[in-house]
Amino acid sequence: MRILNTTWRIKEGKGWIAAAAIHNGHYMRPDLKKLSALTPEERLREEDPFTGYFTNIADSRIVVNCSRFEADLNRPPEKAVYLLPDDAWGLNLWKSKPNEKQISQSMEYYNNFYKTIGAIIEKKIKEHGRFCLLDIHSYNHQREGKGIEADPEENPEINLGTGTLPERWRKAADNFAEGIKEFSYFERSLDVRENIKFKGGHLSKWIHENYSDYGFAVAIEIKKIFMDEWTGKPDTRKMKAIREALSNGVRKLEAGI
Numbered sequence: 001m002r003i004l005n006t007t008w009r010i011k012e013g014k015g016w017i018a019a020a021a022i023h024n025g026h027y028m029r030p031d032l033k034k035l036s037a038l039t040p041e042e043r044l045r046e047e048d049p050f051t052g053y054f055t056n057i058a059d060s061r062i063v064v065n066c067s068r069f070e071a072d073l074n075r076p077p078e079k080a081v082y083l084l085p086d087d088a089w090g091l092n093l094w095k096s097k098p099n100e101k102q103i104s105q106s107m108e109y110y111n112n113f114y115k116t117i118g119a120i121i122e123k124k125i126k127e128h129g130r131f132c133l134l135d136i137h138s139y140n141h142q143r144e145g146k147g148i149e150a151d152p153e154e155n156p157e158i159n160l161g162t163g164t165l166p167e168r169w170r171k172a173a174d175n176f177a178e179g180i181k182e183f184s185y186f187e188r189s190l191d192v193r194e195n196i197k198f199k200g201g202h203l204s205k206w207i208h209e210n211y212s213d214y215g216f217a218v219a220i221e222i223k224k225i226f227m228d229e230w231t232g233k234p235d236t237r238k239m240k241a242i243r244e245a246l247s248n249g250v251r252k253l254e255a256g257i
Contacts, residue, residue, distance in 0.1 A: 013059030036069065130214055134176075155196075161194070169216035
């Protein structure tokens, strides 16, 4: 079943694995967009464009349409609405800050998302007795300027965030990682490591606090090697190869449970 609205797209499919792209979106409510001091290009740099494409590794998919600059679904509630530069990479965010009513509306969207995710997880548990959520993101590695690469030792191509992963699901996460590494990415292995750049955000933490008896989440941070992070232009060949690598991880995950 497909569920479509202005905030997210959901495809409820078969199996116990789901994939989400919660920072995929670029849309902002008109009232907030008027207040924003950022250009669309500046916002896009800090969003995770094209991550919705990678959710096709699972039959069940959640792709969020709204920008993280409306409400960040991977932050705890008290930090979900960016108000100060320190909340968002030092960026000058607002011409004037959102008022209480606007913040409340953003938090309603945030809370509705978590209710929706909870319902999807509970349905997976009821149908399969378990679940896994693959929480797909991307990150910048040329912050100093176009073509100026960050140190690869500190910036793996695939960073798996497992900072809150319960030990009981350790082997399953290892299987997923091994499947990605085993894939031939243009005749080499992708650099896949855990908790180097990111350890996972609030969504993974919330899932593990509420549902860890039945399943787990893995936060997947893909270095933006599949696009030009300054122009926003994708490299479809690399996107396809990365998606196939992640799919190989899913196959090994499924086989190992």
